[in-house]
Amino acid sequence: MKKILLAVTGGIAAYKAIDLTSKLTQTGYEVRVMLTENAQQFVTPLAFQAISRNVVYTNTFLEENPHEIQHVALGDWADAIIIAPATANTIAKLSVGIADDMVTSTLLATETPTFVAPAMNVHMYNNKRTQHNMKILKDDGYHFIEPGSGYLACGYVAKGRMEEPLAIVSIIDDYFKAQQRISTSSFNGKNVLVTAGPTVEVIDPVRFVSNRSSGKMGFAIAQALMNRGANVTLVTGPTQLEDIPGAKMIHVQSAQEMFEAVKDRFEHQDMVVKAAAVSDYTPSEVLEHKLKKQDGDLSVTFKRTVDILKYLGEHKTSQFLVGFAAETKDVDAYAEQKLQKKNADVIISNNVGDQTIGFNSDDNELTMHFKDGQHIYIKKGRKSDLATRILDELETRWQ
Numbered sequence: 001m002k003k004i005l006l007a008v009t010g011g012i013a014a015y016k017a018i019d020l021t022s023k024l025t026q027t028g029y030e031v032r033v034m035l036t037e038n039a040q041q042f043v044t045p046l047a048f049q050a051i052s053r054n055v056v057y058t059n060t061f062l063e064e065n066p067h068e069i070q071h072v073a074l075g076d077w078a079d080a081i082i083i084a085p086a087t088a089n090t091i092a093k094l095s096v097g098i099a100d101d102m103v104t105s106t107l108l109a110t111e112t113p114t115f116v117a118p119a120m121n122v123h124m125y126n127n128k129r130t131q132h133n134m135k136i137l138k139d140d141g142y143h144f145i146e147p148g149s150g151y152l153a154c155g156y157v158a159k160g161r162m163e164e165p166l167a168i169v170s171i172i173d174d175y176f177k178a179q180q181r182i183s184t185s186s187f188n189g190k191n192v193l194v195t196a197g198p199t200v201e202v203i204d205p206v207r208f209v210s211n212r213s214s215g216k217m218g219f220a221i222a223q224a225l226m227n228r229g230a231n232v233t234l235v236t237g238p239t240q241l242e243d244i245p246g247a248k249m250i251h252v253q254s255a256q257e258m259f260e261a262v263k264d265r266f267e268h269q270d271m272v273v274k275a276a277a278v279s280d281y282t283p284s285e286v287l288e289h290k291l292k293k294q295d296g297d298l299s300v301t302f303k304r305t306v307d308i309l310k311y312l313g314e315h316k317t318s319q320f321l322v323g324f325a326a327e328t329k330d331v332d333a334y335a336e337q338k339l340q341k342k343n344a345d346v347i348i349s350n351n352v353g354d355q356t357i358g359f360n361s362d363d364n365e366l367t368m369h370f371k372d373g374q375h376i377y378i379k380k381g382r383k384s385d386l387a388t389r390i391l392d393e394l395e396t397r398w399q
C-alpha cells in the first residue's frame with residue numbers, strides 16, 4: 001500500500017482536501033494529513049482524522065513519539081507528498097526555505113517527491129512573485145498540478161481553482177505507475193545518446209541546404225527513454241521543439257558538428273539511437289560572401305559528409321546501435337543492407353515518401369529490422385506511442 005502525506009494549507013479550497021483524502025483512501029492509499037494553523041480556519045483536523053483513520057498533524061512541537069522527530073519522520077514515511085490546496089503563502093515560504101510550522105518544517109526536511117496543487121485568487125496566482133516562486137519550485141523538481149479555470153470564491157471566473165480531487169488521484173496513480181516502469185526497465189540508469197532533427201549545411205552567409213526532418217521522432221524516443229529512467233543525451237539539429245527537461249541537450253547545426261558531438265560522447269554510452277536526418281552532402285566550400293545573381297545556370301559542388309552511423313559501427317565496443325532508414329522506395333531492402341553495412345544492431349525503417357507519415361508528420365509507421373533477421377512491424381500511430389513500442393521491443397533484447 002503506497003503512503004501519501006497530504007499537506008493542507010489555508011485556502012478556501014481546503015474543503016476539497018477532505019474529499020481528496022476520501023478519494024485517496026478509497027483508491028487504496030494510506031493517507032496521513034497535516035494542516036497549517038490557517039488551514040484550520042477553513043476545515044477541522046477531526047474531519048481528516050475520521051476519513052484517513054490516522055492521527056492528523058498540526059503542531060511541530062507536539063512530539064508524541066519519543067523515538068522519532070515527527071516532522072522528519074513524517075516526510076520519510078511517505079512515498080509521495082501532496083500539498084492541496086497550496087496557498088501562495090506556503091508556496092512562497094517553500095521557495096525560500098522557511099520552516100516555521102508543521103507543514104513547512106516537514107516539507108523542508110524531506111526528499112520525498114512532492115506534488116503541489118495551487119489554489120488562489122487569479123491576481124494572487126498571476127502575481128510576479130507567485131509565478132517566480134512556483135518557477136523556483138518547478139526547477140527544483142516539485143511536480144505541479146496546474147489549477148483549472150472556473151468560478152473562484154473571490155467572484156472572478158478565471159484560473160486559480162484547485163484541480164478536482166479525482167484528477168489529482170489519477171495524476172498520483174500515473175506517477176506510481178511510471179515509477180514502477182522505471183524501476184523495472186532495463187534502460188534505468190543507462191546512458192543513451194539520441195540524435196534528432198535535420199542538419200543545416202551552409203552555402204553562403206544567407207543560404208543553406210537542409211531537409212524536412214522535424215525532430216519529432218528522435219525527441220519522442222528521448223522522452224520515452226527519460227520515462228524509463230535513462231540518462232539521456234539528445235544531440236539535435238535545429239527544430240521547433242522544446243528542450244526535454246532533464247535530458248542533456250546538445251544543439252548543433254551541420255553534419256560535421258553532429259558527428260563531433262556524437263563521437264566525443266560515444267565511449268560513455270550504453271546505447272545510441274540515430275534518429276537524425278543527417279545530410280549526406282555538404283557544399284565543397286562555404287562562401288564568405290553572399291552568392292550574387294548571375295546569368296545562366298548555377299552549379300554548386302558538394303562533398304560527402306562523415307557517415308556517423310558507419311563510424312559508430314566501426315568503433316563500437318559494447319554500445320548497442322540503433323539506426324533509422326528514411327527512404328522513399330525499397331524501404332525494407334535498403335534497411336537490411338544498412339544493417340549489415342553499418343554494423344548496427346537494429347535499423348528502423350520508415351517510408352518518408354508517404355506524406356501522411358514520416359518527416360514532418362506527428363504520425364509514423366515503422367519496421368524494426370534486427371540483426372538476427374527478425375522484423376517487427378509497428379503500425380501507423382503517434383510518434384510518442386511508436387517510441388514507447390520501440391522501447392518495449394528493445395527492453396529485453398538490447399543487452
Ligand SMILES: Cc1cc2nc3c(=O)[nH]c(=O)nc-3n(C[C@H](O)[C@H](O)[C@H](O)COP(=O)(O)O)c2cc1C
Nearest residue numbers: 009010011012036038039087088089090119120121
Ligand atoms: C476567506 C479566505 C479565503 C482565502 N483563500 C485563499 C486561497 O484560496 N489561496 C491562497 O493562497 N490564500 C487564500 N487566503 C489567504 C490565506 O489564508 C493567507 O495567505 C494565509 O496566510 C495562508 O496561510 P498558510 O499558507 O500558512 O496556510 C484566503 C483567506 C481568506 C480569509
